[in-house]
Amino acid sequence: MQVYTVVVLALDDVIAFDLATPVELLGRARLPDGRPGYRIVVAGPEPEVSAGPLRIAVGAGLDEMARADLVVVPGRNDPALPTPPEVGRALRAAVAKGTRVASICVGAFTLAEVGLLDGLRATTHWLATDELARRHPAVHVDADALFVDNGQILTSAGASAGLDMCLHIVERDYGVAVAADAARLAVAPLQRTGGQGQFILRNRPTHRTATLEKALAWIEENAHRPLTLADIATAAGMSSRTLARHFHAETGQSPIQWLTGVRIRHAQELLEITDHTVDRIAAQVGFPSPSNFRAQFTQIVGVNPGAYRRTFRPSPR
Incomplete structure (x- = not known):
């Protein structure tokens, strides 16, 4: 050789x-x-x-x-x-x-x-x-x-x-x-x-712009709720169209994409620090169903929730 x-x-x-x-x-x-x-x-x-x-x-x-x-x-x-x-x-x-x-x-x-x-x-x-x-x-x-x-x-x-x-x-x-x-x-x-x-924690609350600061902070606090674009726009004090335009210009995402990223980050944190089941975490962070959560998590993070937990949560001694 x-x-x-x-x-x-x-x-x-x-x-x-x-x-x-x-x-x-x-x-x-x-x-x-x-x-x-x-x-x-x-x-x-x-x-x-x-x-x-x-x-x-x-x-x-x-x-x-x-x-x-x-x-x-x-x-x-x-x-x-x-x-x-x-x-x-x-x-x-x-x-x-x-x-x-x-x-x-x-x-x-x-x-x-x-x-x-x-x-x-x-x-x-x-x-x-x-x-x-x-x-x-x-x-x-x-x-x-x-x-x-x-x-x-x-x-x-x-x-x-x-x-x-x-x-x-x-x-x-x-x-x-x-x-x-x-x-x-x-x-x-x-x-x-x-x-x-899988190493990226998405849409951190430190991401702030002058225009969207109020909206981003509100999403961070309310992501677990069943939110719509209209809900976010009302909290931000804008029309849905104006809000969508600002989000695309300043984050490269739609408001709902940003919301999904926040929910995924919250789920990553729970997978790392709790023993909660995947189904329970899906409900806690605001996904409409466990199957939707698994699909979104796998698509965005690149591995399923169970694999992510095995990688990032230390085994008990």
Whole structure:
């Protein structure tokens, strides 16, 4: 079996977790004969970079990319920082010669900035998906995916999604058995259920606009009731048409979509902290029936309520 060379790009302000993920997971993957599956090189334009409170020595220069089978681009704490021109040239040259390139978390901003994601489906940390789409409209941003594999270009969501992507790469390179062994070593599942949508608490009450502040606060307090658009409009002191126009302009949602998101968030919180049945929670947060609740929850969050509870509610000791 071939041993692949992986270059992990280290730019100043790198997220230490993102940089360590491919170093540790890929670096510890072992072939059936005991050999390492990957040769790991940390490379960058500078001999040392900052990583939050850390300083990290960089072992090689950008010329290592020319010898790489895979280049991994970690995120930076400030994804708006410009990418050094020589880094962009090296990344584009690597892709041109057929090298795979993968980003972790907001490392997708670096790939997008240098033009490698144009026309492709991509993801990043859920907190940054809207900004990635705004900055780079040619990128088809998937806000729910844990990772996206376009063949030569891969992107992953935040933090532990980098583990998911690296395990996927191991499976792609060496098969399920080697990937499963790497997953056991990392104490991580080989595949996770659902996408990153299950990590998002939707329509938080902190979302405020001057026009909708009264309406949003009223929905937050009354979401458990059987509300109509007319009810919300009356509470906001607007006509239904005016309310719908303001909601669409300022939240991108209709009032009823916003109401559903609030109910889903309330349900997520109850699934995490109570032993209430799913049917009881459906009634508590305002859904007309348990079946409607299950369907809406699964569509919006990406997993069913039971799976969400198993993921986010600690088992009793």
